[in-house]
Amino acid sequence: MLTVRAPATSANLGSGFDVFGVALGTPADVVRVKRAPETTITITGAGSQYIPEDPEQNTVGAVADALDAPAHIKIDKGVRPSSGLGSSAASAAAAAVALNALYDRGLSREELVPVAAEGEALVSGEAHADNVAPSLLGGFTVVTDDGVSQVDARIPVVACLPETTVSTRDARGVVPDTASLEDVVDTVGNAATLTVGMTRDDPELVGRGMEDAIVTPERTALIDGYDQVRDAALEAGATGVTVSGAGPGVLAVCHRSDQRAIAGAMVDAFDSAGIESRAYQTHIGEGARLYRD
Numbered sequence: 001m002l003t004v005r006a007p008a009t010s011a012n013l014g015s016g017f018d019v020f021g022v023a024l025g026t027p028a029d030v031v032r033v034k035r036a037p038e039t040t041i042t043i044t045g046a047g048s049q050y051i052p053e054d055p056e057q058n059t060v061g062a063v064a065d066a067l068d069a070p071a072h073i074k075i076d077k078g079v080r081p082s083s084g085l086g087s088s089a090a091s092a093a094a095a096a097v098a099l100n101a102l103y104d105r106g107l108s109r110e111e112l113v114p115v116a117a118e119g120e121a122l123v124s125g126e127a128h129a130d131n132v133a134p135s136l137l138g139g140f141t142v143v144t145d146d147g148v149s150q151v152d153a154r155i156p157v158v159a160c161l162p163e164t165t166v167s168t169r170d171a172r173g174v175v176p177d178t179a180s181l182e183d184v185v186d187t188v189g190n191a192a193t194l195t196v197g198m199t200r201d202d203p204e205l206v207g208r209g210m211e212d213a214i215v216t217p218e219r220t221a222l223i224d225g226y227d228q229v230r231d232a233a234l235e236a237g238a239t240g241v242t243v244s245g246a247g248p249g250v251l252a253v254c255h256r257s258d259q260r261a262i263a264g265a266m267v268d269a270f271d272s273a274g275i276e277s278r279a280y281q282t283h284i285g286e287g288a289r290l291y292r293d
């Protein structure tokens with residue numbers, strides 16, 4: 001039996017749609033695997049009642065298929081599905097690391113990125129790797145058609161999850177097909193600023209670089225209370241605020257000393273909009289970790 005803990009992630013960071021991602025210290029999924037003639041899946045934990053145990057419909061089933069590694073797979077969900085914290089990706093990343101070790105496939109973490117992304121193709125229709133890459137590698141990741149770059153950033157964040165859901169498939173449906181050159185130029189500038197900020201562990205640069213006028217405004221319209229939550233977080237000291245992944249989670253970047261006040265302000269603002277929420281006070285953290293029982 002092998003056990004892997006794989007972290008929640010926040011994709012896009014505003015200016016890096018389908019490219020940027022970060023691993024979070026908490027929450028995380030824990031996946032246990034044992035060799036078997038056929039893949040079976042059991043699920044417990046956060047939102048488990050909404051997740052199919054059929055291997056044909058679960059991201060870990062797609063990973064087991066891709067690695068030709070059938071197993072009894074137990075998933076303990078720490079990352080609630082459809083919340084914007086890469087729930088489906090955390091399970092897929094954990095399964096990729098666990099099954100790679102269980103069957104001695106010898107693939108590196110980088111080589112496991114496209115394998116785990118097969119799970120994302122199953123649930124969202126596209127094999128975007130911006131959640132599985134940070135869950136596998138940790139830190140800040142940049143995913144392109146040519147591969148993955150990674151920086152061991154460590155910056156405080158608050159991830160606030162309302163008790164509502166947005167499916168990634170639906171949120172991809174509102175992404176515009178075109179953008180003006182002016183918006184593209186602004187977004188490239190912001191993405192570059194954010195990347196410099198990650199290399200320097202600088203919350204000011206990262207926060208400023210999260211601004212995006214192309215995809216984010218379309219998505220915030222799907223999140224009740226977003227504008228109030230963003231304003232409240234900025235007022236409490238956040239250096240930048242954006243939609244986490246496809247939403248409805250909201251990610252704030254900050255200095256450590258402001259984290260508690262920002263978490264409280266975001267939960268209060270959702271509450272004023274009549275929506276319960278939970279805030280994780282965490283930081284950009286490490287990737288999936290393997291334990292041999």
Ligand SMILES: Nc1ncnc2c1ncn2[C@@H]1O[C@H](COP(=O)(O)OP(=O)(O)OP(=O)(O)O)[C@@H](O)[C@H]1O
Nearest residue numbers: 058059081082083084085086087088091168245246
């Ligand atoms: N192992 C799994 N864990 C979580 N969700 C899964 C899993 N396998 C399949 N799913 C399905 O994937 C969907 C959730 O994925 P979705 O991409 O919408 O959310 P997310 O991964 O939490 O968010 P995001 O990608 O925006 O951060 C749900 O329909 C769920 O049933």
Ligand SMILES: N[C@@H](CCO)C(=O)O
Nearest residue numbers: 011018130168245246
């Ligand atoms: N880049 C993806 C991440 C969510 O899974 C999106 O925003 O649709």
